[in-house]
C-alpha cells in the first residue's frame with residue numbers, strides 16, 4: 001500500500017509536519033510537572049524552530065506528523081524514528097500539548113499511527129520507551145496492546161520501560177478479519 005500523506009483517526013488527523021507548524025507549536029503552554037519538563041520543546045527563537053524541524057523531518061529512517069483535532073488545530077506531534085525495514089520495526093514518540101491531554105486524543109493518534117506503521121510501512125513491531133513514572137503514557141500504551149519487553153537506565157538516572165506492539169496483536173484488536 002502506498003504511504004498516505006494524511007492518516008485519518010477516529011477524531012484526529014495525522015498530517016506530515018511542515019515548517020510553519022513549528023511556529024504554532026512554539027505557542028503551546030508548558031507542562032508544569034517536573035517529570036514532563038522534557039516535553040516542553042525549546043522553540044523560542046526561529047533558529048531553534050529551524051533546527052527542531054530539520055532534525056525531526058521525515059527521511060529514510062523517520063516519519064514525523066502533527067496531530068490535528070476535529071477543528072484542524074494542531075494539538076500534538078507524533079512520529080516514528082529509527083525505522084529499520086529489514087528488521088521490521090520503528091520507535092514511536094508522541095507529545096500532546098499540555099492543555100489537550102486526557103481527552104482521548106493520544107490514544108486515537110497512537111492507534112492511527114500504529115495502523116499506518118503496519119499497513120503502509122509493513123512493520124512487524126512498533127517499539128517505544130517510557131519513563132517508569134509516566135503513568136498516564138503507560139496506561140495508554142497498555143490499553144492499546146503494548147507489552148513490556150525490558151527496561152534501561154536513561155539520562156538523569158531515570159529508568160525507562162521498553163515496550164512493543166506487534167502487528168498480530170494490533171490486528172487482533174483492530175482488524176480481526178486480518179488475523
Ligand SMILES: CC(C)(COP(=O)(O)OP(=O)(O)OC[C@H]1O[C@@H](n2cnc3c(N)ncnc32)[C@H](O)[C@@H]1OP(=O)(O)O)[C@@H](O)C(=O)NCCC(=O)NCCS
Nearest residue numbers: 039094095096101102103104105106107130135136137139
Ligand atoms: C502520554 C500522552 C501521549 C497520552 O495522550 P492523552 O491524549 O493525554 O491520553 P488519553 O486521553 O488518550 O488517555 C489517557 C489515559 O490515561 C489515564 N490516566 C490519566 N492520568 C493518569 C495517571 N496519572 N495514572 C494512570 N492513568 C492515567 C486516563 O484515565 C486515560 O485512560 P482511560 O481511557 O482508561 O480513562 C499525553 O498525555 C502526552 O503527550 N503527555 C506528555 C508527553 C508524554 O508523556 N509523551 C509520551 C512519552 S513516552
